[in-house]
Amino acid sequence: MEGKRIFIKQYVSDLSIEWNEFNASAKNGLFLFDRNYMEYHSDRFKDNSLLFYYDNRLVAILPANIFKETFYSHQGLTYGGFIVDAGMKQHIMNDCFTALIEYLREHNIKYMLYKTIPHIFHKIHSEEDKYSLFINNSFIEKVEASTAIDLLFPLKMTKGRKAQISRAKREEIFIDESTDERDYKEFFVLEEYVLKKYHNTVPVHTADEMILLHRRFPEHIHLYTAKSHQKIVAGIILYEYENSIHTQYMAADEDGRKNGALDLIIASIIDIYKHRKRWLDFGISTEHGGNVLNGGLISQKESFGGRTIVYETYGVKIDEKY
Numbered sequence: 001m002e003g004k005r006i007f008i009k010q011y012v013s014d015l016s017i018e019w020n021e022f023n024a025s026a027k028n029g030l031f032l033f034d035r036n037y038m039e040y041h042s043d044r045f046k047d048n049s050l051l052f053y054y055d056n057r058l059v060a061i062l063p064a065n066i067f068k069e070t071f072y073s074h075q076g077l078t079y080g081g082f083i084v085d086a087g088m089k090q091h092i093m094n095d096c097f098t099a100l101i102e103y104l105r106e107h108n109i110k111y112m113l114y115k116t117i118p119h120i121f122h123k124i125h126s127e128e129d130k131y132s133l134f135i136n137n138s139f140i141e142k143v144e145a146s147t148a149i150d151l152l153f154p155l156k157m158t159k160g161r162k163a164q165i166s167r168a169k170r171e172e173i174f175i176d177e178s179t180d181e182r183d184y185k186e187f188f189v190l191e192e193y194v195l196k197k198y199h200n201t202v203p204v205h206t207a208d209e210m211i212l213l214h215r216r217f218p219e220h221i222h223l224y225t226a227k228s229h230q231k232i233v234a235g236i237i238l239y240e241y242e243n244s245i246h247t248q249y250m251a252a253d254e255d256g257r258k259n260g261a262l263d264l265i266i267a268s269i270i271d272i273y274k275h276r277k278r279w280l281d282f283g284i285s286t287e288h289g290g291n292v293l294n295g296g297l298i299s300q301k302e303s304f305g306g307r308t309i310v311y312e313t314y315g316v317k318i319d320e321k322y
Contacts, residue, residue: 041209187249194253
């Protein structure tokens with residue numbers, strides 16, 4: 001597919017090395033977009049990822065899937081959108097969008113839902129796609145409020161949070177990073193219980209899937225546990241990126257809530273990473289497509305010194321002629 005010097009290839013497994021090498025060097029690439037991560041749930045989505053070449057040079061990749069007549073970037077990933085090299089310029093991105101929309105029309109796609117990557121996950125600032133979305137008559141489909149701590153310029157924790165951390169220390173809660181797969185399984189039993197009881201939902205991953213992903217990306221996926229008498233009373237699964245860390249899962253049992261175990265894990269993570277990363281992201285505190293704010297949840301995250309960043313999803317009607 002061509003359009004203004006842009007050539008599009010649909011991803012196939014033969015392109016995995018080219019894809020992964022490009023993602024690793026991209027200015028907004030994340031290990032989530034590595035094919036070895038994406039393929040763990042390939043049975044759930046009809047992959048339609050794309051590679052974009054400008055004058056025969058690969059300049060962008062787009063993790064994506066199709067469901068019915070909608071093109072998603074990508075339903076199985078927290079973030080999405082164009083992954084681009086450091087040489088990406090605005091006019092090239094505009095051409096990529098033009099070619100993409102022509103490609104979607106030719107494939108009878110009526111609608112595109114496009115997730116952007118929050119700036120805290122960029123290696124180099126990378127928002128060319130947002131301008132291209134604007135000039136292609138996109139509209140905000142969803143905004144979700146996440147909470148992030150700037151580890152370079154942290155705000156103070158509340159007195160209540162500090163008191164819980166002190167309590168956990170008095171209770172001799174033991175904090176450790178674990179690579180033991182038995183601990184992953186034990187933690188997921190706790191995570192499933194907490195999500196079911198308090199949110200009536202289930203984890204996106206199973207324990208076996210998370211263990212598989214940890215095996216594939218041990219330098220990026222970490223389990224930190226708080227133990228009391230050898231039992232996990234709280235835990236966090238942490239995703240590590242170049243400039244940021246993200247709490248993929250957090251959970252504490254009743255004892256862990258009372259004795260501040262989860263608070264102590266977070267304080268320990270902040271101490272470990274404060275000179276190595278810029279941002280700690282806690283993830284979203286919104287429900288129903290961002291329309292409902294979970295006030296208690298976001299207040300807890302803010303009490304550690306976090307403030308809001310947003311995850312944005314844009315919509316584009318492909319059947320309209322621009």
